[in-house]
Amino acid sequence: MSDAPVDAVVAPRVTPVTSEFDRDTAVRAREPGVYEARLSPGWAIGKALNGGYLLSVLARALGEALPHQDPFTISAHYLTATVAGPAVIRTDTARTGRTVSTGSAGLFQADGNGGETERIRVLATYGDLAGLSDDVRTSAEPPAITPLEKCFRPTDHPDGTQSVPEMARRLDLRIDPGTSGWALGAPSHRGEMRGWFALADGREPDPLSLLTAVDALPPTGFELGLTGWLPTVELTVHVRARPAPGPLRVSVTTRNLAGGYLEEDAEVWDSADRLVAQSRQLART
């Protein structure tokens, strides 16, 4: 900090309040199409950074690179484990149109030998969600989910705070008792996981945080009696509307556990009962 001249007007220092999500998904343009990020260990599950969080970072960069700002449909392939710390995102525009644009992005980190390794590759089409018509004929119904106040927080786990993944501290996550049997050693053997999602610091949802929401719940694999890590091979998210303020309901289903892989289908419903996002991921068991 420099010394202010004695006669200068010293403006009060106003520190803008930035949410944890925005701070930890921020990107800085190094040059056109190339962005720097600092990935936060605050979004780790065990040793690995959460795939949805990483997708949000990549999506922010692509939204800067493309003339349209909202991801409509975005697919990520996770190549090798991404670690906390610096990362570079290199984008490539495939096509820019009047209503939508398409591009790719790769997230790179130093490989320890002076070079860089691509950790994640993304392909996405962006548009303007606010410009969509309000003709909504969704036939899907919101999930039957236990009211928020009756759901379990990760800290309600019998092991208490010691078993809470670091990322869970960034969230206000509430898991439906109907999909919590795994936490008590009694998995349901149904491929289902349901819960409420909000950010712990109260930041309201937006299209980028939806990309984190679809991958934030415990794995359906836990209810299917699987243990250990179930790494995501690929995750595709359709963002269909800007979410209304308030907590999100997330419902995840697995129906095809086979051959050492499983799919997780997630739906995200906002407080206005709108189906704002749908995703499917392929995970390895």
Add this chain to the structure above:
Amino acid sequence: MSDAPVDAVVAPRVTPVTSEFDRDTAVRAREPGVYEARLSPGWAIGKALNGGYLLSVLARALGEALPHQDPFTISAHYLTATVAGPAVIRTDTARTGRTVSTGSAGLFQADGNGGETERIRVLATYGDLAGLSDDVRTSAEPPAITPLEKCFRPTDHPDGTQSVPEMARRLDLRIDPGTSGWALGAPSHRGEMRGWFALADGREPDPLSLLTAVDALPPTGFELGLTGWLPTVELTVHVRARPAPGPLRVSVTTRNLAGGYLEEDAEVWDSADRLVAQSRQLART
């Protein structure tokens, strides 16, 4: 053809029988990672080449470029309309591993000004389906579908053969009467389409033809009372097993028609009651 020496043994010319699908999805390596294709008008629906057919062509090229040959999860973004005729596919390897590899591919066609335009961009992870464990715990059940012999052929349409899309002539497609109301001017207003899929010349299914199968049925939009073209923006397919020989059952569902877009979720079941492929596409209405 050169003149054979008089005393040479002339081997009988054996012409291998190539299926229409293999002939029309063939690719030829121009140089490492770059392939040429000749896209066939035989796979058109109206003026547009079918998105699943195009995905099969791209997938064949990527399978040549990567060390693993079976698409496990593949996403395509359709940028501008692809026309019949020559195309170049340029691939880029993101990572090669022991069990899976990941790469991108772009399909380019001449733009009429001496350059080329990217029509479709793909991102995919490949593996070896035959190497997967046979531990199958799929909880999904095959669709309740009318027996094949009681389903409708496209030529059963009251308009007869004049309304049959060109691509339908490459297929033995049978549509469930329960999802055929649209053809008689009485759409069900349920977002469902079900049918049986086989190739007209009897070529058995394989992982590449599954990519065509997921996009081969009439659009669910027809049963929802929508008319006109419903272009695919993005299509993601999970191929979960090599299909057994015999006809495939395809069941498609739409639950989120909203804002000028809809999703189509397809499941493909083989003759051994295995859920061999799952897909989701985002289409514009």
